[in-house]
Amino acid sequence: MSSGALPSRSLPAGLRRGLTFWRRSIQARVVASTVVLSAVVVSIVGWFLLQQTREGLLDHRVTAVVAEANNETTEARTRLVAAPGTDIDSASQQRDLVEPIIQRGATRGFSVVLAGPVGDTGGRIEDGGAESTPGLDTSSVPASLEAHFDELAPTAWTYTRIRSADAEGVTRVQPGIVVGSQVKLPSDGATYTLYYLFPLDEEQETLALVTRALLTAAILLLVLVAGMTWLVTRQVVTPIRMARRVAERLAAGQLQERLQVSGEDDLARLATSFNQMASNLQRQIRQLEELSRVQRRFVSDVSHELRTPLTTVRMASDVLHDARHGFDPAAGRAAELLQTELDRFEMLLVDLLEISRFDAGAAVLEAEDVNLVDVAHRVVETTRALADQRGVGVVVRTPDYPCLAEADVRRVERIVRNLVTNAIDHAETSGRGAEIVVQVAGDEHSAAIAVRDYGVGLAPGEAAMVFNRFWRADPARARTSGGTGLGLSISLEDTHLHGGWLQAWGRPGQGAQFRLTLPRRAGVPLRQSPLPLVPVDAEETVS
Template sequence: MSGRLTVALRRGPAFLRRSLQVRIVLSAIALGALVICATGWFLMSEIRTGLVDAKVKSSVAEAAHETREVETRLAAIPGTDYDTAEQVALLFEPLAELGQVRGFGVVLTGPVSDSRGAVPGVRSSPGLDVSSVPRSLTRHFVDSDRPSWAFTRVRIDSVDPSRRDVDVAGVAVGHVVVLPADRGRYVIEYLFPMQQEEATIDLVGRALLTAGALLLVLVALLTFGVTHQVLTPIRMARRVAERLAAGQLEERLRVRGEDDLARLAQSFNQMAANLQRQIRQLEELSRVQRRFTSDVSHELRTPLTTVRMAAEVIHDAKGGFDPVTARSAELLQTELDRFEGLLGDLLEISRFDAGAAALDVEDLDLGELARRVVDMTRPLAEQQGTTVTVEIANWPVRAEVDHRRVERILRNLITNAIDHADADTGVVVRVAGDDHSAAVTVRDFGVGLAVGESALVFNRFWRADPARTRTSGGTGLGLSIALEDTHLHGGWLQAWGRPGKGAQFRLTVPRRAGALLRQSALPLVPSDAGDAP
């Protein structure tokens, strides 16, 4: 059970993020609960204040009335009757009996402020706790005869076993009367419990709580119903959009009615139809372009072979030519080599565009492969007056890759670095691997790349400096083909550069074919660049 609860708590936030309807319903419930609580608190405050004020007014009025009745009875006593005990009984007992009938308690204290210093006597209704009289009210009548009242807790111990003891909030009202027998000041304190008021407040509270719960359920149901009506077409649109993204271009939304959602569905279907038409046009244009590139490349093979054979004959006989003709024969041979490379690259690009490229995977040591490529490009480096060094962090660095394609990637990167390298610092090739990836970086210290050019170097026929001479005879498609080769491996081919600080290209491939690549074994920004993380 605890395991299921843990899983539910773990999946809860993800479910809330994915479900707009649940978030709207919960937001409506939270807002409704806030409004209901505020309204309930305001109503309860007003009802409580009204009941208490009414109770205080009625208690003060009743106490004043009973005090006047007491004073009337005392005034009717003959002037020759000086029996204090009898007058105190005449004062207290009718009040106590009336209090039992009407539900209030009476405490008689007196005489107070006796010049003889006598301790005042205290009489109270049966079962009434004398401590229910608030001390503030008792202190008030020490030197004042004005009536006063205060809130208190009324505690009455029931003498009837069938009735419960009382301990509720109440109102205490005090009056001072003068007893004719001894001319003493006696304080009558009336204690009015607020049992009915508390019961009324409890009843209103339960009613408000029940009504609030029902209102929250109603708000949740209404919000769910409204959001369901609105979100159902949106969910249908999402599913149709997913099918369109998956290539099912004939999918359309069902249009019902004439409201805003129906017009939205019509607009969506119109957009899908336009997209389908444009995608079909683009597919046809792309197919024609790929076919044209492939056909032209193949058709140029035959005349190129004939021209090459003639050029080789001319090149071999250049010793008998004058200097100008001999130089022309050399230029012809060079440009034919470059043209043949361009045809080969165009054929390779057409295979990538047609989706016909495939990998021939084998387990290779990238460090050894990098060394072989460096040896192959050493004559070009010597021609440029620069050096190429290889640094292998951990030997061997093995990965499941296509030998031909990775070799072509490294050759493109290294020859490109030699073209742009500084003769004093050369080119540095680093190879490293970890448990999940293998990486090769090619670092040169030439002119570098301007801001934003690292995202353009892999575009077809793009050159950072069009006026710069290609000493390696490149076609402008090498890095584009290298990027496509890298994508076939599920890897990364990235570039970094700063003006005056050179550039670095990083090739990262997964150690296992088809594995998901998450990080690289080498940093993209070199440590000597000054802005490395």
């Protein structure tokens, strides 16, 4: 695992279960993605409808309040025309003008501010002197609209925030529309501005009602979409899950399992094809099992049957071999060759019997604590004569501490002996190629032995084939040790019996290395090896 990855064990148990369910359930992912996409579409449509509703409500309200403000202004101008211009002062006329409008505004739900006169430096609302609805904060009239009426101008409107205080002094702020219109007082001949402030409470409530309705409809729609998606995907996922369970049973060896076929749709046809495939696989597997059984029986029977004549031939060969000095040179040499080939033939029979036991599943592991350092030294000593005959030097590199593993010492020694003799067979007879290095190492979880030679090496792809029965890297090379071609295959089976690894590396002209890795405790799965599979010197050569 890389350093940037988050270990799954650091996550809470509930979150781990949720992530596992999310990874394994295609139905959950389809439902979730459909709901998310539907939520996005519903949100866009809902936002568009709300914008259209808001604009429609505001447009209708603006038209209504402008018309009402114009009516109030027209009525005020009519009353001003009828009033004498010199009988009363301008202050009294302003009050007479605005008070009826304030009264009507109290019943109709709008407020009024009278400011002016236009062109007077003291005519701004903030300068005081303006007449207004009681409790209204005159700063509710925007300064931009006041600036518009600093001179004679037609009716204009804008949005604002209406601030007012009730009888208890509680301030209230609400959105609204302010409409400005100008009138001329006969008393002083000056032009004043009437500001009508209409709240948008009803529109705001209507918009909130529409929003709640759309939100409720969206939630119900998403629930409906999720339910429909779940039902639709269930019709597809349920047969797939049944097929997965049947496939798992087939993989576990229950070859009689079949899918239930109902209907004539695509899934039913898929189930029919799956059942046909399972039947064909079952038939072929049984044929292969029968062939394998016959093959194992044949090898076992032949091996056992050959032991009796081999014993007889061995006895006759021993007699001839012991008396070879009294023969002529040709007959004496023939007696020696006969003895050698009989030894090899006997080894082949022993290996075939061992292979047949592995094939039949009859191999038994007698595990005990084994020190791989002692094993390496014993194997090197027993193969010393063969190495000297080939002119090859064998070097053992071991740590200062014992490398213990719970294993069958007989089988481990056979593995290491096969690796060392194989390295001697493929080693060169001069230079660095005449050296073989046996390295032992261990850690708290595993122990390993690596056998390195500098011979012909392995071509790309041959590292996986080298453990095949009777396979040879170089068919033209003679076996110095008189091997049978089954040594590495038996070694691999012995390694699997221990739950270990037996791996090979090699490159043409750079030699090869075989690594045996065993767990310290039997039954504990391996995670890594204390020795690298690729030798350090080979890595330096390549780089």
